[in-house]
Amino acid sequence: MSCAELSAGIGHVWRLASQRVDRLDARFLLQHVSGCTLAELIAHPERELSAEQADRFDGLVSRREAGEPLAYLLGTAFFCGLEFAVSPAVLIPRPETEVLVEQSRRRVQELLQMRCQEQAQSRALACIAPRIVDLGTGSGIVAIMLARLCPTAELTAVDVSVAALYVARANAVRHGVQIRFLEGDWYASLGKERFDLIVSNPPYVADGDLHLQQDGLPFEPRLALSDGVVGGDGLGCIRTLIDGAKNHLFPGGWMFIEHGYDQAVQTRELLHAAGFTDVDSWCDGAAIERVSGGRQPPVNPRNFSKL
Numbered sequence: 001m002s003c004a005e006l007s008a009g010i011g012h013v014w015r016l017a018s019q020r021v022d023r024l025d026a027r028f029l030l031q032h033v034s035g036c037t038l039a040e041l042i043a044h045p046e047r048e049l050s051a052e053q054a055d056r057f058d059g060l061v062s063r064r065e066a067g068e069p070l071a072y073l074l075g076t077a078f079f080c081g082l083e084f085a086v087s088p089a090v091l092i093p094r095p096e097t098e099v100l101v102e103q104s105r106r107r108v109q110e111l112l113q114m115r116c117q118e119q120a121q122s123r124a125l126a127c128i129a130p131r132i133v134d135l136g137t138g139s140g141i142v143a144i145m146l147a148r149l150c151p152t153a154e155l156t157a158v159d160v161s162v163a164a165l166y167v168a169r170a171n172a173v174r175h176g177v178q179i180r181f182l183e184g185d186w187y188a189s190l191g192k193e194r195f196d197l198i199v200s201n202p203p204y205v206a207d208g209d210l211h212l213q214q215d216g217l218p219f220e221p222r223l224a225l226s227d228g229v230v231g232g233d234g235l236g237c238i239r240t241l242i243d244g245a246k247n248h249l250f251p252g253g254w255m256f257i258e259h260g261y262d263q264a265v266q267t268r269e270l271l272h273a274a275g276f277t278d279v280d281s282w283c284d285g286a287a288i289e290r291v292s293g294g295r296q297p298p299v300n301p302r303n304f305s306k307l
Contacts, residue, residue: 010034011045013057021064029064032074033057069216079141084171089163090139091224092216096284097201099291100258101145103282104199107254108132108150111196129154133193133248135186135200135241136160138224140168140179142199147177155179158189161223186237187244194250200241201258203227206234235259235266242270245296252298256291264289 010030017026031041033053040047049057060073071077071092076085079093080101086092108130115128130153134143137157147155157179159165165181172179182189205212205226212218212225222228227236238257245255255276259267264281271279276294284290 009046009048010036010041013049013054014041014045017057017061020061025064025070026061028070028074029060030057033060067216068219072219080145082145082175084139084141084144085167085174086139087163087167088219089161089221090167091201091220093139093141096286096288096290097142097258099282099284100199100201100256101142101149103256103291103293104132104142104146104197104254105149107197107256108146108153112150112152130197131193131195131250132156132197132199133158133190133195135198136202136224136237137168137181138164138201140171140181142201143168143179144172144175144177146199147172147179148175156182156190156193156195158182158184158186160185161221164221164224186240187248190248192247194248194253196250196253198241198245198249198253198255200256202237202241204234204238204258204260204263206232209234233266235263235270238263238267239270242267242274242276245276246274249296251296253296254293255296256293258291261288261290264292267292268294 014026014030017030027038027041031038033056034049036047064070064073069092071086072088075087076083077093080098084093111130130150132146132153133156135158137143137159140157143155143157146153157168159168160183162183165183169181203224203226207226207228207230217225227234229236238259241257242255249255257267268279268281271292271294275297277297279292279294281289281292
C-alpha cells in the first residue's frame with residue numbers, strides 16, 4: 001500500500017488490505033496494530049493510523065501475504081478457550097490437542113477419586129497428589145490446561161528448546177499456574193523420577209513429508225514437527241517416549257500420546273509391545289484417531305496408587 005493509502009482512515013485501509021489477505025486476517029492485524037476494537041473500527045472508519053502504525057501494518061500484511069501464520073504475527077493463539085502467547089519457537093496450538101488434555105484430565109480425576117476413597121478408609125491426612133509430566137511441552141498449553149483442570153496435581157513440563165520454555169513459562173505466569181519447567185531431551189532431565197501420568201504431543205510428521213511445505217508449516221519449528229529421521233515413518237520420537245515410559249511411570253500409571261492421522265494402529269502396537277494394558281485410541285472432532293494411550297500394569301491392582 002502507498003503512503004497515501006495508509007494515511008487514509010482505518011476503514012479504507014482495512015478494505016485495501018482485504019484485497020491482499022483474508023478479510024478477517026486483515027481485521028485482526030489492523031486491530032492488533034491500532035489497538036481499536038471491532039466496534040470502534042466500524043463506528044469510526046475515518047480514524048487514521050500513525051506513521052509508525054501504518055508501516056507496521058503494511059509489514060504484517062506483507063508477511064501474512066507470504067504465508068506466515070496469523071498467530072505468529074499477532075503473538076497469541078487460542079486453545080481450549082484461553083489465549084496463549086506463541087512465537088516461531090513453538091507450534092501453534094491446534095484443536096485436536098484438546099483430545100490429549102481431555103483424556104489426561106479424565107484419568108487424573110479417576111485417580112484422585114480412588115485415592116480419596118483410600119484416604120477415607122485409611123484415615124490418612126491427605127490424598128497423594130497426582131504427578132504429571134508433559135514431555136515436549138512447547139508453548140506449555142497441555143501442562144497449563146491440566147494444571148488448571150487438576151489443581152491438586154503436581155505438574156512438570158520438559159522441552160529441549162530454551163526458547164520454547166521461555167514462552168511456556170510466560171504462559172504459566174499469564175494463567176496463574178505453578179509448573180516445574182525443565183530443559184532436556186525427553187526423559188534426560190528427569191533422573192529416576194516417576195509419574196502417574198506421562199503426556200506428550202511429540203514431533204510425528206515424517207521427514208520429507210510434503211505437508212511440511214504447506215499451510216504455514218514452513219514457518220513453524222521443524223524440531224517440533226518432524227523427528228528428522230531420513231526415510232523414517234515419523235514415529236521415531238513416539239518410540240523413544242514409549243520405550244522410556246517404563247522407567248518413569250508408577251505401576252498403574254498412564255501414558256497418552258498425540259500422533260498423526262494415520263499412526264493410531266502403529267502407536268497402539270508399540271504400546272502393546274512395551275507391555276501397556278488398556279491400550280486404546282481416541283478421536284478428535286473430525287472422527288480421526290488422534291491420541292493413543294495405555295496403562296502400565298499395576299504391581300497390585302488394589303494398592304498401586306500408593307506406590
